[in-house]
Amino acid sequence: MSVKINEKVTWRDITPGGTIYDAGNSSEFKTGDWRVLKPVFVEEKCKQCLLCAPVCPDSAVPVENKVRGEFDYDHCKGCGICMKVCPFDAIQMVSE
Amino acid sequence: MPIRDRLSGNEAISVAMRQINPDVVAAFPITPSTEIPQYFSKYVADGVVDTEFVPVESEHSAMSACIGAQGAGARSMTATSSCGLALMWEMLYIASSSRLPITLACVNRALSGPININADHGDSMGARDSGWIQIYSEDNQEAYDNFIQAVRIGEDERVMLPVMVCQDGFITSHGVENMDLLEDKEVKEFVGEYTPKHYLLNPQEPIAMGPYATDKYYMEHKRQQVEGMKEAKEVVLKVAKEFEKISGRKYGFFEEYMLEDAEVALVAINSTAGTIKATIDEMRNEGKKVGLLKIRLFRPFPGEEISKALKDVSVVGIMDRSETFSTQGGPLFFETRSALYDNPNRPKVVNYIYGLGGRDISTKDIRKVYEELYEIKMGKEVEETCTYLGVRE
Ligand code: SF4
Ligand code: SF4
Numbered sequence: 001m002s003v004k005i006n007e008k009v010t011w012r013d014i015t016p017g018g019t020i021y022d023a024g025n026s027s028e029f030k031t032g033d034w035r036v037l038k039p040v041f042v043e044e045k046c047k048q049c050l051l052c053a054p055v056c057p058d059s060a061v062p063v064e065n066k067v068r069g070e071f072d073y074d075h076c077k078g079c080g081i082c083m084k085v086c087p088f089d090a091i092q093m094v095s096e
Numbered sequence: 097m098p099i100r101d102r103l104s105g106n107e108a109i110s111v112a113m114r115q116i117n118p119d120v121v122a123a124f125p126i127t128p129s130t131e132i133p134q135y136f137s138k139y140v141a142d143g144v145v146d147t148e149f150v151p152v153e154s155e156h157s158a159m160s161a162c163i164g165a166q167g168a169g170a171r172s173m174t175a176t177s178s179c180g181l182a183l184m185w186e187m188l189y190i191a192s193s194s195r196l197p198i199t200l201a202c203v204n205r206a207l208s209g210p211i212n213i214n215a216d217h218g219d220s221m222g223a224r225d226s227g228w229i230q231i232y233s234e235d236n237q238e239a240y241d242n243f244i245q246a247v248r249i250g251e252d253e254r255v256m257l258p259v260m261v262c263q264d265g266f267i268t269s270h271g272v273e274n275m276d277l278l279e280d281k282e283v284k285e286f287v288g289e290y291t292p293k294h295y296l297l298n299p300q301e302p303i304a305m306g307p308y309a310t311d312k313y314y315m316e317h318k319r320q321q322v323e324g325m326k327e328a329k330e331v332v333l334k335v336a337k338e339f340e341k342i343s344g345r346k347y348g349f350f351e352e353y354m355l356e357d358a359e360v361a362l363v364a365i366n367s368t369a370g371t372i373k374a375t376i377d378e379m380r381n382e383g384k385k386v387g388l389l390k391i392r393l394f395r396p397f398p399g400e401e402i403s404k405a406l407k408d409v410s411v412v413g414i415m416d417r418s419e420t421f422s423t424q425g426g427p428l429f430f431e432t433r434s435a436l437y438d439n440p441n442r443p444k445v446v447n448y449i450y451g452l453g454g455r456d457i458s459t460k461d462i463r464k465v466y467e468e469l470y471e472i473k474m475g476k477e478v479e480e481t482c483t484y485l486g487v488r489e
Contacts, residue, residue, distance in 0.1 A: 007312045011319035016256060017194040018317055019294060020304040 004028075026075065032060065035078030037093040039071055046090035052082040098276035098343070105233075105268035108240040108275060109175065109201045109261075110135035114145055115283035116247060118199075119170035119290070122150035122161035126180035127213045128265040129203035133175055155180040159187035159198075166196040167305050169295030171247070173198065177265060178205035181219045185226070191258045192227030193321060194306055197250030198258040200228070201243060204366065204417075205265040206453040214454020215264040217366070217418040221427045227321055229259040229328055230395040232365040234351075236273040239263040241345055242392075244278070247287045248335045254327035264367040266454065282342050325396040332393055349398035351390040352405055354380060358387025360469035361406065363432050364415040365391045368450070368457055372415075375462040386466050391428070399435030406436060411444045411469045415485075417451045425449070425482035444472055450485040461486055 005014065006028060015021065046068070053061040053068055060076035062069045083091040103111065109132050113121065121140075123133035133149075140149040148170075150161045155176050162172040176184060181202060191198050206216035220230060231246060233239040239261065246259040263269060278286075294303055309317055329349070336347040351369075354376050355361055362372055369390040379386050389405055391398075406412055414433065416426025424430075429447035436442045448465060451457045465485065472478055 005313070009313075009316065011316040011323070014313065014316040014320060016320065017196075017305060018307045018309050018313065019194075020307055021294070021301065023302065 030074040032058070032073055032075045032077060035076065035096045037078045037080060038073070038096045039076065039078065039080065039082055040092045040094050041071055042090045042092060045088050047088050049087065051085050051087065052091065055081050055085050057081065097279065099279065100274065101277050102272050102274050103236060104131070104270050104272050105236040105239045105263050106131035106203065106270065107135055108236045109243055109263075110139070111277060112240050112243040112283070113173060114139045115278070115280050116171075116173075116244065116287050117145045117284070118147055118173045120148045120150060120162065120165035120172040121174065122152055122158045122165070122172065123174050123176070124152050124155050124158050124180065126155065126177050128205055128269045129175045129177040129180070129201060131269070132201055132203070155183040156187060159184040159191060162198045163187060163191050163194065163196055166191070166198050167194065167295065168297045169290075169292050171251075171290035172196075173200070175201035175203065177203045178207055178213070178219045181223055182207060185223070188223055188226040188228060188258075190306065193317060195256040195321075195324065196258060197247075197256055199243065199246050199250060200258065200260045201239075202260045202262045203265045203269045204262050212453040213265070215267050215367070215417070215451065216453050217262075217416070218452075220260060220262045221418040221420075223260070224395055224427060227257065227325075228395060229255070229257050229325070229393075231259065231261050231393055232391060233261060233263040233268070234367055234369045234390060236263075236268050236271070237275045237345070238392075239268060240275065240277070241339065241343065241347065244283055244286060245332075245335045245339050245347070248338075249328060249331050251290060252327075252331045252335075253293070255324050255331050257321070257324045257328065262366065267367045276343070276345075278343060286339070286342060328396055329393075329398060347392065349391075349393045349401050350405065351388075351392065353388040353390065354385075355387035355389055355405060355409070357385055358409050359385045360411045360413070360466060360473055361387040361389060361409045362413045362415055362462070362465065362469075363389045363391065363402075363406075363428060365394065365428065366417070368415060368417065371457055371459055372462050375459040375466065378459065379463065379466060384466070384470075386469075394428075394431075397431050397435070399431065402432060403435045403439050406443060407439060407441070409443050411446070411473045412436070413465055413469050414445060414447050415465075416447060416449050419449060419452065429482065444478065445481075446472065446478060447482040448485045449482065455486055457486065
């Protein structure tokens with residue numbers, strides 16, 4: 001069963017109880033709009049050790065072909081865990 | 097063939113549970129509903145049912161376990177009373193909003209404090225807006241019959257809502273009565289297998305239940321839940337018709353007792369309806385045209401139908417066994433009176449708060465109420481719309 005849950009869905013079509021039938025639907029929901037601090041990626045300092053990616057609770061550090069990319073600000077909550085874990089100061093937290 | 101037996105209301109529910117043979121029963125003991133899981137756990141121990149019995153450490157956990165089990169695809173049940181129901185509060189809403197047709201036996205008891213263990217509708221009335229279907233039972237027979245029907249009502253695809261079947265603590269839960277039981281086979285066939293469309297243990301369809309709904313989605317969910325309630329009315333009648341076929345016993349939204357030509361009438365729920373019927377029988381013998389409307393289905397509230405049933409009565413007294421502290425009356429009063437408001441020749445409506453914490457109510461008390469309704473009919477000024485019956489002044 002595949003029902004597109006978005007801000008246009010009516011009460012008739014929304015899934016009962018909000019049950020989610022498709023994996024990975026978080027890509028359709030921008031939940032990262034209430035940060036106070038935001039991580040900034042300092043690319044030249046990054047050694048691609050990839051320690052930051054698995055610790056992010058919101059999967060907001062995308063990795064492709066073993067290379068981390070720019071933060072996914074649609075989902076990043078600004079918790080700063082990635083900054084703490086980065087051994088090379090390649091992540092800075094700044095005011096949103 | 098009906099089986100004649102004499103059982104307490106709690107035994108009757110546990111027999112219904114045994115005959116239904118649910119997948120999961122999770123419960124925590126609380127007076128006066130303790131006996132239900134107690135009797136039932138013996139059935140489990142004796143192997144006469146193959147239910148997974150989950151003895152939990154609180155009612156919050158009991159409802160949580162039912163939610164988890166029902167979500168996984170298992171038919172789940174529990175029983176509770178009073179503060180036990182109050183402790184389930186948070187989870188009651190999760191059950192209904194997740195559209196999980198759990199069945200709960202609620203044995204009505206007063207809420208603390210001061211501590212009191214007797215009949216009072218404060219517990220279930222407090223849960224009336226939690227999205228559960230609520231059915232009330234006058235006696236042991238009705239508790240048994242309603243419980244079996246509840247399974248089918250809640251699980252109907254159009255409804256998919258949890259159902260609470262209420263009866264009065266001690267008065268019916270512990271009072272033994274002669275009653276007719278259905279054959280095990282009949283109950284089994286009547287309730288059938290629980291076959292949810294979507295469930296967590298289905299390997300063909302991995303799903304996530306109970307997600308976060310922001311303001312962009314929450315209202316659509318609530319509106320959809322209301323639709324389940326609206327549909328429930330038709331389903332309640334459909335299930336009642338089918339139940340009549342196997343039991344010979346008729347059920348509807350409410351029962352009208354001598355209401356057709358009644359000049360004054362009472363509206364009540366649960367066991368007091370029996371006391372009122374006895375009073376009506378006495379008074380009818382004296383030529384007084386008194387009647388009763390006993391509400392069976394309280395959620396959803398069959399307002400239009402009630403209004404129609406009371407259209408020719410000039411004075412209606414509404415009996416509430418719970419207090420709202422609004423200082424304007426009880427919950428049954430609010431809803432019934434509101435339903436009557438659009439009636440072009442709406443009757444005079446007064447409210448009696450009675451029987452709190454198990455205070456006895458006799459035919460003598462009911463007679464006094466009917467007499468007062470007659471006085472109002474004859475033109476007596478109503479000083480206070482809501483009064484207390486049986487309180488020491
Ligand atoms: S700040 Fe927190 S949420 Fe944002 S990318 Fe870093 S770890 Fe993830
Ligand atoms: S932890 Fe720091 S250095 Fe390692 S990949 Fe992440 S940003 Fe780059």
